[in-house]
Amino acid sequence: MSTDTRDRSFVSAEEVARLAGVSRSAVSRTFTEGASVSDATRKKVLHAADMLGYHVNHLARGLSHERSNIVGIVVSDIPTPYQARMLDEMTRQLQTIGKVGMVINTTGDAGSVANALRQTLNFRADGVIVLSGTPDASLIASCVANGQRVILINRSDHIEGPVNVAVENAENAREAYLMLRRAGCQRLAVVSSTAGTPSLMAREEAFTAAATQDGMSIPVIKAGPTGYAAGAEAARQLFSRSAAPDGIFCVTDLLALGCMDAVRHSFGLSVPQDVSIVGFDDIEQAGWDSYALTTFRQPIDEMVEHIVQLLSQTEPGEWAQTIAPFKPVPIWRRSVLPRPAA
Template sequence: MKQDKLDKSRGKSFVSAQQVAERAGVSRSAVSRTFTDGASVAPATRKRVLQAAEELGYTVNHLARGLIREKSNIVSLVVADINTPYQAKMTEALTRRLQAANKVAMIINSSGESTDVEMALRQTLHYRADATIVLSGQPKASLIETCLNNGQHVILINRDDPVPGPVSVIVTNRAAARQAFDMLERAGCRKLAVIASTVGSASLAAREKAFVAAAQSANIDVSVSRLGPTAYASGAEAARQVLSGADRPDGVFCVTDLLACGFLDAARNEFGIKIPDELCVVGFDDIEQAGWSSYELTTFRQPIEQIAEHVVDLIDHHTPVDAIQDPIRFQAEPVWRKSVRPR
């Protein structure tokens, strides 16, 4: 019996609806309808079809289905640096929820050469993805336009650069940066620094600007460091530059937890500085490591699950693209740990 089954199907190509129909003694339409929600099939026929399908190992060919329905159920995810804690978390949430909504995520790694990325993003179009979610990276505006022109849903996450055209944008609130300043100011810090990055996406730049603006309007001294990408090493390097000078800051805002971890480590292990007694540090994102007991970083949590839920909702209901004008905003809430002195 099993041997029989193997001989027939092992290594062979896929089974088509035609074959199932023949085995079940019905028309191919009946098979198609059995696997189509809301189609009209007699219970008896349905049962026979399912039985035959089971025996043959039939699976609806979504390539063909997508072709005729003009809806592939594929959603492509453009993401750079998946191995970064924040991006990984977001990717996990999105894929999980897409999957629950009966969609499937196609992942486009935008870390490599820009021409590679361009080619990869084109895959989005090739496979007629229903939507494209851009997590990061700087894909050419022209490509995004192409996606839009082909009637694709494009959703940008955490890129609040003012893109013209009907693009749904979702940004994390920059009020958080002002709140970060408040934290440090109330903790008694009087000389501040903000650690940003050179490849900064617009949303990182926004955090930086908002923090600086808040400090200046309160007449508190603030310096800005931008070296390297948004990574642990950059944070450590920044600490070396900022802390080796004569007048050290006593409060630091890192636009990313990853930078903050690097900064903290260098500050403590290379300069012997006590946190938070001599220096307060605030991060952003609330990645897992921020909660590790070597860091206990006070930071801001992005509501990743909410964002993911909303995005998938957006795709599912496929609200007409032109309707959405304003970016949808989510609040980042503070997470108090031990890298900032309590009042």
């Protein structure tokens, strides 16, 4: 075969068969796990493949068997620490079971997520994991009807078909409230996000409900999308008031870090002496000495391991519609005062 031809296209199985002096089917069997082929034929094929630089076209092979080994991952806000860690863990664990993660970067809105799901159907993905946005029920139904498994992360949607893998948000938000009350905080506030995702809303609503039960009315500040800048702006709004809080629950760590820096650098206050702050997620930065943020650690490794186990099954079978929520672990650091003496 000429160099020009090899530069123009991939080496085919037919070319390997000609060089090895065997049939096309012998090449296919050589590269199919468990297929029957003699040792002599295998050696000839592998030698020819090595000489030509041949690689099996797994995509074409998968499509011929109605399995592409592609798993679509629909995600937005990839640079944020939580999403980046989830995506890193997801793609690495998928590779261990021979799946290829196809990352589709969306804005998180309904239209963007819908387009992403259609792309996964076009590529005949074995499954799709939705980290961001709330898919339309009819589109989910279309995915399921086409044999595609759909897994939602931290959604509260009651849609027929997909699995919802979630953490226990409400229970831990109530625990955050009790943390701050045990620290002696009397004036509480919530820093939330305009994103309005089900998981963030569940944390916000559970915290405010716990305060309401105690007869306490608390402000909820949403200064922008989930991020450091929105957390800092929320702090500026809270501490420009006459009755500034002495305890704040931020529905994500990234909001908490922005809030904490504004409290310290814009208002000259100390954390936790003047104000205690609790976050949620336990991103890497939360453990840095300059923050030492008290937070709740999401069990990302366990969640991803469970998802990969589901996707490694040959047939989805009778998947439960909702997986029992995974429980975050409270991580006590220096951003909350220790419990005062009785």
